[in-house]
Amino acid sequence: MTKKICILTDSLSSGGAEKVAANMSIALSKKGHEVTVFSMQDIINYSYNGHLYNFGLIKLKHNRIKAFIKLRQFFKENTFDYIIDHRLRDKFFKEVIFSKFIFNASHVIYCIHNYRLEYYFSFLSKPWLAIYPHAKNRTFVTVCKTIEEYLYSKLKLESVTIYNFLNFDDIDLSKESKSNYGDYVIGVGRLTNIKQFDKLIRSYYNSNLHQQGIKLLILGDGPEKKRLRSLIINLQLNNDVVFLAFRDNPFNLIKNAKALALTSKVEGFPMVLLEALTLNVPVVAFNCKSGPSEIIKNNVNGFLVDNQNEEDFTLALNKLLDNFLYNEIKKNTSLGLEVFLEDKVIQEWEKLFNQI
Known part of the structure; x- marks a missing residue:
């Protein structure tokens, strides 16, 4: 009716x-x-x-x-x-x-x-x-x-x-050309203390990704940008971490990423995880309150990391370098998405x- x-x-x-x-x-x-x-x-x-x-x-x-x-x-x-x-x-x-x-x-x-x-x-x-x-x-x-x-x-x-x-009409891959950043993982969100991109940067620094030439792209704007840039300089990651202004159509950048990473202190229902999985991109996320545990099946379609554990987040990023495990997870990114x-x-x- x-x-x-x-x-x-x-x-x-x-x-x-x-x-x-x-x-x-x-x-x-x-x-x-x-x-x-x-x-x-x-x-x-x-x-x-x-x-x-x-x-x-x-x-x-x-x-x-x-x-x-x-x-x-x-x-x-x-x-x-x-x-x-x-x-x-x-x-x-x-x-x-x-x-x-x-x-x-x-x-x-x-x-x-x-x-x-x-x-x-x-x-x-x-x-x-x-x-x-x-x-x-x-x-x-x-x-x-x-x-x-x-x-x-x-x-x-x-x-x-x-x-x-997820509104699939929003996912338009024709408006943006393929990324020119080589291999990378990506974090997407407003640069605020709630999103904790400092934890993502430190976890990336402690991982083996940058040693393998895999960059970290951070897509977003916000009040924490200056502080995050200082952290990157202190860790000597100037050539490894790239800031990009947020855009209405980030989907090609997400689609071409090796993985999407989320290190938030708190969430509601992080749609960016659904967007990444829909685009066949594995996800790595803190098991924060709330949302990730209802989207991610650990070691199946991504990596669900003990909440706020930076050491475990680093270990999860390193798992992206295990080609067999990574390819198995990439096969399963659509698993469970039918409920959304x-x-x-x-x-x-x-x-x-x-x-x-």
């Missing part, structure tokens, strides 16, 4: 949750649902389907009171079956206003994209206060089982896990709609 759905997102650019929201608008529209994408900011770069309500533009044209009136009027005039909320929700009073004065007549599906629950719940140490700024009619959806279990342990909130899906296919995931969403 066709539903009228509002997909609420901070923007349509840059972030993983924002990309998930954009992909969801396309997939649900294909299924015949009436979709509206509501963007809090006037940053629209991702492809989407359905009607766009650009609240970012409204805020630019009007003062706060007038913008709030228009916001409330929009949700009053549009009776949605479900509002699927992909935003960060860490501002207590803002969320109280949303839930009590804007969403009070709606069923809201709150998506939780990261293991760090403080991104979605203020006053996490006081469960009743953390739960208060949510709509009365609500459902919580987590992007992996680990977050579902953690949410229940912290706040005793029931939720359902629905994985993010668009049709499978959208079936789970439609099942949820029918259960609510």
Whole structure:
């Protein structure tokens, strides 16, 4: 049965949750649902389907009171079956206003994209206060089982896990020529302390990869870049580590890598691992909270390393030089990916709609 759905997102650019929201608008529209994408900011770069309500533009044209009136009027005039909320929700009073004065007549599906629950719940140490700024009619959806279990342990909130899906239309290998960097492993992400590229650089330094002429490519931008460059100079890796600015279409760089490496402190559901495996590229990742353990089968389609153990990460990088083991893993990169296919995931969403 066709539903009228509002997909609420901070923007349509840059972030993983924002990309998930954009992909969801396309997939649900294909299924015949009436979709509206509501963007809090006037940053629209991702492809989407359905009607766009650009609240970012409204805020630019009007003062706060007038913008709030228009916001409330929009949700009053549009009776949605479900509002699927992909935003960060860490501002207590803002969320109280949303839930009590804007969403009070709606069923809201709150998506939780990261293991760090403080991104979605203020006053996490006081469960009743953390739960208060949510709509009365609500459902919580987590992007992996680990977050579902953690949410229940912290706040005793029931939720359902629905994985993010990979949009194969995004993987366009025709827009970029083959890499000219020779053999390399690649790390992809924003250069922040959460992503811990310093641990990747040190693990690479302690491995045998650079001695074998295998470079390390780091694809991304961010505040840690200067510090990471200093680390590379101190380790005398100037000729071995290459920084590249992030690009919307990194897939040829990933496809031509020997492996993709992830050394994050914490994640939600790292889509870059799915992208690499789909492109037949083995992955090496810390078993951080959360996501990698639900994607990687250790020594089968990649290497799942004891969380934050740099020594073991170095050993995993060295395993990439074992040609027999590497080729066996490369044969298995597609193993288990069927649960992350668009049709499978959208079936789970439609099942949820029918259960609510």
